[in-house]
Amino acid sequence: MKKSDVKLLVEGKRIDRRKPEEMRDVEMEIGVIEKADGSAMVRFGNTIAVAAVYGPRTLHPKYLQEAETGIIRCRYNMAPFSVVDRKSPGPDRRSIELSKVIRLALEPAIFMEEFPRAVIDVYVEIIQADGSTRVTGINAASLALASAGVPMKDLVAACSVGKIEDTLILDLCGIEDNNSEADVAFAYMPVLDEVTLLQMDGRLDTEELETLIKMAKESCLKIHKMQRKAIKGWFG
Ligand code: ADP
Numbered sequence: 001m002k003k004s005d006v007k008l009l010v011e012g013k014r015i016d017r018r019k020p021e022e023m024r025d026v027e028m029e030i031g032v033i034e035k036a037d038g039s040a041m042v043r044f045g046n047t048i049a050v051a052a053v054y055g056p057r058t059l060h061p062k063y064l065q066e067a068e069t070g071i072i073r074c075r076y077n078m079a080p081f082s083v084v085d086r087k088s089p090g091p092d093r094r095s096i097e098l099s100k101v102i103r104l105a106l107e108p109a110i111f112m113e114e115f116p117r118a119v120i121d122v123y124v125e126i127i128q129a130d131g132s133t134r135v136t137g138i139n140a141a142s143l144a145l146a147s148a149g150v151p152m153k154d155l156v157a158a159c160s161v162g163k164i165e166d167t168l169i170l171d172l173c174g175i176e177d178n179n180s181e182a183d184v185a186f187a188y189m190p191v192l193d194e195v196t197l198l199q200m201d202g203r204l205d206t207e208e209l210e211t212l213i214k215m216a217k218e219s220c221l222k223i224h225k226m227q228r229k230a231i232k233g234w235f236g
Contacts, residue, residue: 006179008164015176016045020169023159023219028139028226030147030234038148040230042140045173046130051140053148056118070115074103074122076137082129098134099124105138105158105187105197111151120150131174132160138187138197139223146231154189155227156196157220161186161212163204168212170219184209186216190224 008015018024024045033039036052043049059065076098080089102124110120122144124137135158142156160172162183169176172183182202188195204212 006175008176008179009167014164014169014173016173018171020167021215023171023222024173026223026226028143028230030143030230036144036148038144038146038150040140040143040147042136042143044132044136044171046128047133047136047173048126048128049133049136049140050125050127051137051144052123052125053120053141053144053150054123055120055148056115056150059117059119064119065117068116069112070110070118070120071112072103072107072110072120072122074099074106074124074141076102076124076126076134078126078129078133082126098137101134101185101197101199102138102141106141106145106156108194108196109142109152109154109156109189110145111153114151120145120148129174131172131177132185134158135160135185135187139227143227143230146227147234154191154194155224155231156187156189157223157227158185158187158197159216159219159223160184161216161219163202163208163212168208168215170215182208184212184216186213186220188217188220190217190221 027043029041032041033052038053041050080087126133138158163181182204185199187197
């Protein structure tokens with residue numbers, strides 16, 4: 001069921017003139033925060049995420065340390081100016097959930113056991129929000145981790161897929177997200193063929209979900225290619 005009467009598809013084209021399986025314009029830049037050990041900006045259309053990584057560094061206080069492994073801490077934050085109606089600053093239930101979701105999506109990619117008693121802090125700041133902010137944040141964080149030289153099994157690539165007006169689509173923008181029949185956040189390590197995040201909101205039948213996962217994997221392969229290019233360009 002649609003939540004409003006917004007018409008999201010006209011003659012097979014979406015509200016921003018994209019075809020159902022078309023991604024928005026993607027931009028990636030590494031090294032955007034000078035003081036961080038690693039950082040990156042990723043833009044999907046009008047959604048812009050900046051990620052900064054600090055560490056691995058010794059974790060204090062000591063009682064939080066793990067003797068056999070390092071830990072990763074994530075903070076997702078949406079800037080008050082990132083949306084049209086000013087968002088109230090500070091953490092809320094949504095940002096606490098998304099911080100955890102981003103951490104869980106990144107953790108499988110990192111060789112945590114290589115830095116016992118240490119912590120890696122990952123900050124994801126959404127400076128402009130127009131749908132799919134968590135997946136844009138995961139792409140940026142993954143690049144920031146790699147640019148910090150954190151030992152990784154693979155880069156995590158992420159995208160959103162969903163359903164509007166009975167049509168399966170890729171990379172939801174804000175208005176689509178808010179009026180979708182279903183939306184799925186997906187993160188994936190293409191080299192290892194390992195899914196690190198699969199979150200679904202709404203209703204889909206099994207066949208639709210399978211088609212969307214296939215679509216998401218194909219899109220993640222393209223994103224992964226762009227990430228590798230950005231990393232190669234950074235390290236020269
Ligand atoms: P995601 O951004 O990962 O898709 P949500 O589904 O929670 O996560 O949010 C969908 C979209 O709704 C966001 O990308 C953003 O465009 C919009 N949004 C979320 N929170 C707010 C808010 N507090 N004020 C205005 N818009 C918001």
